[in-house]
Amino acid sequence: MQITNPESITVRPVVLSTQRKASKRVQLFFRQTFQLLLVALLAVASYLAISHFFLQSVRVVGRSMVPTLYDSQHYLLNRWIFHVRPPQQGDIVVLRDPSDNGFSVKRVIATPGESVYLKDGKVYLNGRKLSESYLMLRTPTFPDSKYKDQLVLCGREQYYLLGDNRLNSVDSRTYGPVPRRNILGLLVR
Numbered sequence: 437m438q439i440t441n442p443e444s445i446t447v448r449p450v451v452l453s454t455q456r457k458a459s460k461r462v463q464l465f466f467r468q469t470f471q472l473l474l475v476a477l478l479a480v481a482s483y484l485a486i487s488h489f490f491l492q493s494v495r496v497v498g499r500s501m502v503p504t505l506y507d508s509q510h511y512l513l514n515r516w517i518f519h520v521r522p523p524q525q526g527d528i529v530v531l532r533d534p535s536d537n538g539f540s541v542k543r544v545i546a547t548p549g550e551s552v553y554l555k556d557g558k559v560y561l562n563g564r565k566l567s568e569s570y571l572m573l574r575t576p577t578f579p580d581s582k583y584k585d586q587l588v589l590c591g592r593e594q595y596y597l598l599g600d601n602r603l604n605s606v607d608s609r610t611y612g613p614v615p616r617r618n619i620l621g622l623l624v625r
Contacts (some may be wrong), residue, residue, distance in 0.1 A: 490516045494530060494539075494623070500599035501541050502605070504528065504570050505623075515621040522616070523547065523595055525561070528623040531597065534596045541623060542597035542607050543570070546588075551557045554579045554586040554609070559598075570600055577602045580609035588613060595619065 445556030457575070459466075487493075494515040496505045505528070513530050523529055523544050533540040546552045546561055553560040560562035560566065577598065579586035586609065590596055599605025608614060 496541055499604050500601050502601040503572055504600045512624040513621045514624050517622045523619055530620045530623055531614055532618045535606060542599055544595055545598050546590050548590050548592055548594055550590050552588045558603035575602050
């Protein structure tokens with residue numbers, strides 16, 4: 437292409453008006469702010485859902501589970517596991533304590549349909565002496581009553597729970613078998 441008269445060509449610069457530029461900046465600001473708020477809202481909702489329904493951080497308060505758990509230690513509470521399977525003998529669980537409606541950590545000793553017999557400082561599960569290697573050596577388990585022996589049958593959806601520090605634990609010896617609805621989850625060590 438050859439230009440014979442350069443003066444006859446008009447060049448118009450492409451310039452966005454100041455208003456259009458400002459409008460685009462405002463739109464971009466609101467879009468980014470909305471995205472940031474949406475991400476923050478989803479993060480908070482995810483945290484609340486996970487901590488309420490799946491995993492929750494808990495701190496042990498007290499000495500009822502010594503030597504297995506110690507005062508002020510932190511653990512995770514698996515709140516979902518008992519939707520998949522029922523609590524089992526030996527599980528360490530967090531429960532809503534029937535005596536004061538607070539939270540407690542105890543070990544499952546007996547499940548629905550099983551019997552627990554406390555005699556001479558020993559625990560018998562379904563007529564057999566329970567081997568409790570998690571207890572300190574020669575730790576006795578006496579009933580929390582004026583009677584020498586205690587026999588308890590766990591009914592439907594009931595669990596017999598004891599603390600590992602038997603001389604310093606308020607547990608099923610005091611308040612009896614615990615309903616399943618009071619057991620909140622499994623303590624993860």
